[in-house]
Amino acid sequence: MATVISLTPLAACGGSSGSSDSNSLQMWTFKQSHVAGLRNAAAEFKKETGITVKIEAYGPDDAYTTKVQAAAKTHDLPDVLETHSDGEDLVLGATGIAKNISADVGSDWSSLYQKGVQTSGTVTDAKYTESLPADSKTHGVQKGQRFSVPFTSGTFGIVMANKKMLAAAGITKPPATWEEFLADLKATTAKDPKNGGVSLGLKVKATGLTWVLQPLAFAELGKTKYQALFGKDASQNFASPDGVKVLGQYAQLQPYWMPGTQTLDIDTADQAFAQGKSAWDVGGTFTLAFLKQNGMNPDDVMAFGLPAPENGAVPQRALGPLALTGLTVTSTSQHPDNAEKWMKFLAGQKVASKFAKDATDVPATELGADTASVMGPTIADMLKAFVGTPDTTYDPSDNTFRPPTYDQDSMGEVLADLTPLNQKSVAQTATGMAKLNNSFWATSK
Structure with a gap:
């Protein structure tokens, strides 16, 4: 149930965004429950890469929308946004706020995710058809563009x-x-x-x-x-x-x-x-x-x-899983390569497992046979609902x-x-x- 953001196009806006320090990134989320897990992951990311990621949360959803709207107008967006998948991310792409990362997300990256969500954030044929009316919030996107990778999944x-x-x-x-x-x-x-x-x-x-x-x-x-x-x-x-x-x-x-x-x-x-x-x-x-x-x-x-x-x-x-939230690189980020490196780091199995424990949430990453032990009994019981065939x-x-x-x-x-x-x-x-x-x-x- 995606939050829809109505903004004027940001293309060719110029201005600064995110962090000006090449060894620093900024990320915003609308989920307070994700902050601790993201900050713990950021600490590990810094040890591995030397890059600092500053995590900030703005909620509830309406407040987050307002924050993004204001930052887009003043060209003061962070490097990475957590967004509602296959809705808000495409709106951000249509308005020029989100960077098209289709050329950057190869099979080595997308294969880290659960099969049902590997292409989340992509403008499919169906999404493109929905974008065609002039009053569509995603009007202007093109087939094959990708504006996010999945972060959390569920149903x-x-x-x-x-x-x-x-x-x-x-x-x-x-x-x-x-x-x-x-x-x-x-x-x-x-x-x-x-x-x-x-x-x-x-x-x-x-x-x-x-x-x-x-x-x-x-x-x-x-x-x-x-x-x-x-x-x-x-x-x-x-x-x-x-x-x-x-x-x-x-x-x-x-x-x-x-x-x-x-x-x-x-x-x-x-x-x-x-x-x-x-x-x-x-x-x-x-x-x-x-x-x-x-x-x-x-x-x-x-x-x-x-x-x-x-x-x-x-x-x-x-009950079929779907991507719930995704990660988007803003088009005005001065360090998009580092932003994508951070997003791919979060998709790693070890990092995603730790995030699942910290946030009590289901990551989009495929965790394999150890899902129950990683995520605890209550979440493991929920995930039993995913077990079925295409027909069931x-x-x-x-x-x-x-x-x-x-x-x-x-x-x-x-x-x-x-x-x-x-x-x-x-x-x-x-x-x-x-x-x-x-x-x-x-x-x-």
Whole structure:
């Protein structure tokens, strides 16, 4: 869910950027939880190369966006930016802020990353097509350009649970199916009606759609029928029996939402869970680091992929990883070679392993067979959700089957009326989502 930065083109702007010292670099990040790990890596980088890297964090996302905007206007950007992958990085490339590094990232570098994210930051055919409209935030990019390399990876649809609160309700292991998940929710809310429910940042309406409904629908229907929900055929879209069925399954969560969850954004929903105001929290692999930052011990968290319906088409559905954040060289950096050397250093297995421990986050680097021992049991449990085949893996980055003008926020608004707002029935919601999807197809013509 990329932060989009709207800036005027920076090409040929001149001026200084980053550090003027050839043995010094500046890097900015929007993730406070990454600072300690980055600074530890910078200390090792200096020992190895003699180059100092100064790390600064600016958050939350809106503040980071403002900081980058202001620095771009005054030509005072750092050498390296951590960005949202395959969205914000391409916007920075389109505006001339990010350097095209396609010629510099060879197979010796890209092969260090997990297979699913090795080309992240690249203008693919699909990304180029999205850039063509004059009002596109990435208008002006060219096929094959690359504006970032992956830094962290992960996925959405990861459920966090408070082990102590679950134990009080007699629950000691993750639910294996959607039905068991609902039964466990019922047990925790019965034990603690006020704090036993599930939190999710539903103020951001698309979270319910993309983090829960879509992986649930994929598991229930299988890949082909799931994709058909977003197609033109009325016999297979959300108004069809298949669509009504999966919406009915999603609506089963209604009794178990944490009170007021529809008013919480993603961070405040996670904070509520860390504060014991909910027994369950739906997020992503990135959530654990934020919980730790807010005082929760990762060892007190049970983490697992959103479970699939027992009798669904894909009962062992996996969740596909995608690049979440990337590293970008600013086009005005006076030391781009050193900046790239730093970025490649971070991709090394030993360095990435240490960062994973320091940041409680999943690096994009392929860590091999020792992943569990490197990253700890809670993260290792989350990564079990990645195990699957192409046919059994829900890929959150695949939008090829949706209409070109599809807008997930608008679709999420319709879904929110079903739950948590409880203002529309399943049938009404199915009709509304089908109608909206049809309008996207009509507009795409």
